[in-house]
Amino acid sequence: MEQRNRILNNMDKKRKSDNFSDEIILKKPENNIKNNIKIDIINLLDEIMNGKYSNIQLNYYFKTKSYLKKEKTFITNIINVTLKNLIYIDYLISQTVKNIQKRKIRQLLRISVAQLFFTGTDSAGVIYEAVEIAKIINKHQSGFVNATLQAILKNKDDITEKIPLDKKDGIIYSYPQWLVNKLKTDYPENYVDIMKSYKTRSYLSVRYNKKKLSKDKFEKILSEIKSEILFYVDNVYYLSNSNIFETEEYKKGNIVIQDLSSYLAVKNLDIKEDDTVLDACAAPGGKSLAILQDFNPKLLIATDIYEHKVKLLEDIKVNYGFSNFEVYKNDATKIENLNMKFDKILLDVPCSGLGVLRKKPEKIYDLTSEKIKELKKLQKKIFDSAYGSLKENGVILYSTCTFSINENTNNLKYFLEKYSDLSVEEIIIPENIDTQKDEFGGIYMTHKNVYNDGFYIAKLRKMSNNLQ
Numbered sequence: 083m084e085q086r087n088r089i090l091n092n093m094d095k096k097r098k099s100d101n102f103s104d105e106i107i108l109k110k111p112e113n114n115i116k117n118n119i120k121i122d123i124i125n126l127l128d129e130i131m132n133g134k135y136s137n138i139q140l141n142y143y144f145k146t147k148s149y150l151k152k153e154k155t156f157i158t159n160i161i162n163v164t165l166k167n168l169i170y171i172d173y174l175i176s177q178t179v180k181n182i183q184k185r186k187i188r189q190l191l192r193i194s195v196a197q198l199f200f201t202g203t204d205s206a207g208v209i210y211e212a213v214e215i216a217k218i219i220n221k222h223q224s225g226f227v228n229a230t231l232q233a234i235l236k237n238k239d240d241i242t243e244k245i246p247l248d249k250k251d252g253i254i255y256s257y258p259q260w261l262v263n264k265l266k267t268d269y270p271e272n273y274v275d276i277m278k279s280y281k282t283r284s285y286l287s288v289r290y291n292k293k294k295l296s297k298d299k300f301e302k303i304l305s306e307i308k309s310e311i312l313f314y315v316d317n318v319y320y321l322s323n324s325n326i327f328e329t330e331e332y333k334k335g336n337i338v339i340q341d342l343s344s345y346l347a348v349k350n351l352d353i354k355e356d357d358t359v360l361d362a363c364a365a366p367g368g369k370s371l372a373i374l375q376d377f378n379p380k381l382l383i384a385t386d387i388y389e390h391k392v393k394l395l396e397d398i399k400v401n402y403g404f405s406n407f408e409v410y411k412n413d414a415t416k417i418e419n420l421n422m423k424f425d426k427i428l429l430d431v432p433c434s435g436l437g438v439l440r441k442k443p444e445k446i447y448d449l450t451s452e453k454i455k456e457l458k459k460l461q462k463k464i465f466d467s468a469y470g471s472l473k474e475n476g477v478i479l480y481s482t483c484t485f486s487i488n489e490n491t492n493n494l495k496y497f498l499e500k501y502s503d504l505s506v507e508e509i510i511i512p513e514n515i516d517t518q519k520d521e522f523g524g525i526y527m528t529h530k531n532v533y534n535d536g537f538y539i540a541k542l543r544k545m546s547n548n549l550q
Contacts, residue, residue: 119153120193120215123160127189136161136444151324164196165443166281169256171195177241178233179226186219187227194231205235255281260451268487272529276485279529280536284440285312285320287533288332289340291375292317295331303329313533315512316349317376318342320533335401340368342515343437343527343537347430347481350509350541353377357425360384362414362468365391367398369430374404383420385412415463417471425476427468431461433482433489437527437536454488461493469501474546477507481539485529490538491520497542498522507541 126143130136140161144154164171171192175182182188194212197203209231216224234241245253252262255277265273290300297317304311307329310322318340331337348369353359357379361370364384373382384395384407395409412419414431434454435445461482468478480497482489498504506523516530524540 116211117215117218119149119157120190120211121218122147123157123193124186124189124215124219126157126161127164127193128186130161130165130444131189136165136442159201160193160196162283162443163200164193166439167196167200167256168192168443168447169258170253171256173245173253174199174234174238174241175230178237179230184220184223187216187223190215190219190227191230194227195234198231198235199238209235251277257446258449261446261449264451264486269485276529280436280439281443282440282532285533286324286326287318287320287339287341288326288337289318289345289372290331291336291338293375294336300331300337303331315342315514316345318345338368338371340372342534343483344369344430344481344535345372346511346515346527347479347537347539348372348376348428350539351377351426351428351477351479353379353426356380358383358422359426359428360417360420360422360424360468360471361428361430362417362464363430363432364395364409366394369428370395370407371398371402373428374402374407379406379426381406381408383408383410383422383424385410385414385417385420387411387413415460415467417464417467420471422471423473423476424471425473427472427476427478428481429464429468429478430481430483431464433457433461433484434486435483436485437483437538441535454486458489458493461489462496465493465497466500469497469504469544472544474544476544478542478544479539480524480542481537483535483537485526485536485538490526490540491522491524494520494522494524494540497540501544503545504542505545507543509539509541 122143126139129139140158143157149157174195175191182191190212194208197208198205209228212231213224213228216227242254249259251257251274252259255274257265257277262273262277265276269276301311304319304321304326307325308323309325312320312322314320326332326337329337351359351373353373355378359373359379359382361373361382361384363386364370365386365388367384370382370384373379386392386395389411392409392411399407399409410420434449434457435442439446465478465480472478480494484490494506498506508523509525511517511525511527515534516528518526518528520526522540524538527534527537529536
């Protein structure tokens with residue numbers, strides 16, 4: 083164990099942070115411990131590239147394997163830095179070798195190239211370690227892995243220099259070309275800054291329950307566990323490490339993971355104690371929990387279309403014992419099935435998720451313009467259904483975690499044109515959050531914010547007949 087800790091301490095000595103990396107990590111291998119971890123990383127990457135979600139798979143591995151805390155950080159960082167730079171990494175590999183017969187060898191090459199160019203790790207150590215791992219995966223491939231990595235290391239600058247100019251941004255920053263073209267159209271002055279921003283690292287954010295903890299008590303907990311406060315607004319804090327997970331208040335549910343952007347969406351609903359509220363696309367339940375803990379409505383109904391997601395919502399009800407909370411399995415395009423009218427409706431609709439790429443970098447690789455068009459149609463259907471279940475003078479809070487104008491401003495324009503009794507109300511955002519207001523009154527929390535997610539919010543009130 084002493085040797086293991088010494089190895090892991092070495093991992094933290096070499097760190098590099100720029101527009102393309104999280105914060106890694108590795109020195110020359112000293113025993114089989116890191117070999118086993120690297121094989122786990124290869125398996126993880128392979129599962130993610132075959133359709134699994136990175137955050138879900140990481141959590142599964144962390145629950146089922148006995149990793150040390152530093153090992154979890156190491157694994158998370160290598161997965162993230164590989165996924166964030168995948169198109170460029172694959173381009174370097176493809177320009178060096180034409181045929182990779184073994185899928186796991188491809189994943190090994192990917193994580194090795196990620197370490198070579200995006201982590202500040204010693205190149206000799208990376209290649210040596212990759213060859214040793216190749217011997218475990220397929221001993222006949224170790225020479226191939228060595229030759230490929232040596233060639234990429236030697237020729238990387240020449241390969242990059244020869245990228246066609248019209249494809250360079252997409253390859254260098256690892257964005258599909260169709261999306262680069264779309265960004266150039268939507269944000270011609272700063273599309274490169276946007277691409278760079280969403281390749282930077284993400285930060286852990288938590289919200290404490292004001293009814294259970296005071297600000298002073300919460301910050302005292304942070305001081306005791308040596309978690310530095312990086313940024314905070316209200317009761318949402320961004321922290322320098324994950325030590326909070328070991329505290330009793332977190333285990334009791336008085337501190338929960340939540341991003342500031344989603345909390346601000348909840349806060350702008352301006353929920354009163356006599357309100358009947360719907361969270362129509364509620365799972366996994368973070369916004370529902372914020373509503374219940376911070377605003378205490380007369381009744382909150384949370385729905386989702388998928389059984390396993392409804393179970394997450396039901397767990398909140400059971401674990402916290404809220405008497406004003408009901409959970410139903412329901413399609414958000416058919417809110418009328420609930421046979422109720424609501425004072426406030428939260429529509430955090432399914433979207434392309436471009437604003438959370440720092441946390442879920444793999445989302446970008448299976449996204450297409452056709453999928454965004456399909457999502458836009460779904461978003462409109464959900465809104466139409468919500469409108470029909472909204473009381474006079476009621477409020478719909480429409481939100482997405484994307485910077486896609488098609489899903490945000492263009493949808494808001496559609497809502498206002500279709501429903502003449504809707505008015506857009508002001509969104510209240512703290513001054514230290516960078517925002518961009520569109521022509522219809524929607525607010526986008528931009529890429530310039532280092533900590534919180536990219537998020538769009540529009541608040542619409544259904545005017546009563548005598549006010550029209």
